Amino acid sequence: MAAELTIQQVAQETGLSVHTLRYYERCGLIAAVERATNGHRRYSVADIRWIEFLTRLRLTGMPIRQMQQYAMLVRQYPETAYDERRQLLEAHRQTVLEQIQQLQENLVAIDWKIQHYSELEAKVQTYGTVKS
Amino acid sequence: MAAELTIQQVAQETGLSVHTLRYYERCGLIAAVERATNGHRRYSVADIRWIEFLTRLRLTGMPIRQMQQYAMLVRQYPETAYDERRQLLEAHRQTVLEQIQQLQENLVAIDWKIQHYSELEAKVQTYGTVKS
DNA sequence: GATTGACTGAGAGCGTGCTCTAACTTCTAA
DNA sequence: TTAGAAGTTAGAGCACGCTCTCAGTCAATC
Structure with a gap:
């Protein structure tokens, strides 16, 4: 997936702050984002979609802990564990x-x-x- | 108004903890509750109704600050300021x-x-x- | 080559709303 | 009369979810 958006752009798109975006990555809500050669983050469109969904979970009051659990399921078993994710x-x-x-x-x-x-x-x- | 309920009883009735009840009083959400001769709080039925309404405001996400403002209007102008309260x-x-x-x-x-x-x-x- | 501006990670700090502690008093029941 | 249960205040502590600071890197522009 083409990864071309800077953290600033993603902040604008999603309404989260750049601090929050880094925080979300740090605590495992967002999988390690691709980097440019200089080490700067480059987000893909898929990253944005994921962040938007995360935001919906947050806005409906899901605690970070549970979001981490969900993110873990998606990341660890990308092509399976549908049942567990659905249940969550x-x-x-x-x-x-x-x-x-x-x-x-x-x-x-x-x-x-x-x-x-x-x-x-x-x-x-x-x-x-x-x-x- | 007969004031006869202990803080424990009020905690049970309202679902708040005794800690929270004292905290609410301390920060001005509940007006000074009557006291028994030994200094213990004695809540009236009107106190309970007030606390129940406060709880509704909290559960709908009103911040403590705003509840304080509302409580202040009710307490400071008990027989007036309806317009301001209604607007709030x-x-x-x-x-x-x-x-x-x-x-x-x-x-x-x-x-x-x-x-x-x-x-x-x-x-x-x-x-x-x-x-x- | 110096300045500017966007980025980095690690970690400290903050606002909100409780929640708990400590030291003390008071009442009741054994 | 002594143990224990419930109350008191003032103030510290905590969980959550960010939010900000700091020191440093890097690339582009003057």
Whole structure:
């Protein structure tokens, strides 16, 4: 795979900082990236796609530890272990669904409070200061 | 308001630890709780309701800083400032909606990957090891 | 050949939100 | 009256996920 992107370019593309990109590589989330003759990193399009997927996992709250485990499965058994990878993602999928549900439940309570304040404001408009 | 619950009981009710309850009080999220003659905290039902609402704010990702601001509005102007409180909550409501949407978008990509793995697994079953 | 600017690795530092410790008090039950 | 369980404060410590610093390398430009 042609590896031609500098770390700066990848940072721009992915929204991660160059620090974070090096950090991710250091801790095994990204496999050793190709290097130019001067030792500088050169990322391939496949690297970018991988980083984008990693970012989705992070944004859905997967801890680095688990991402490392997933990365390890992909790297260590590149043409197999589909079952294990799928299971890991399915477990994560479940936690994401739970997160969404919890957010929605809590949102109802917040909406309720907003509504309550609106009503109190209306009363203040009509009658002056009101308690609670 | 009758204040009769010990910190242990409140921890049980709310799911927070006693450490966290004291921490929340220390940093101004909970107004000074009533004390028994021996100096021990005695929480009222209103305290519990407040803590439950705080917990909803936390679980939806509101930072402590902002919760402090909200708590300050409630405490400092107990019978007014509804507009400001409502605005604060509405701004938060917006970020929660965005969170949910982002989770859902990322979930699609994860589902997609799970599906992909399922298909690869099926191929492995049929033809033996397959690449990608 | 000197300067500039992007890169490198290793490791220190930081912000957030708890979580735990230590030393002390107070109440209850044996 | 003594043991132990639960409470108190102030402050230290911790896990996580970055984020920044530093000293050095390298290539291009003036």
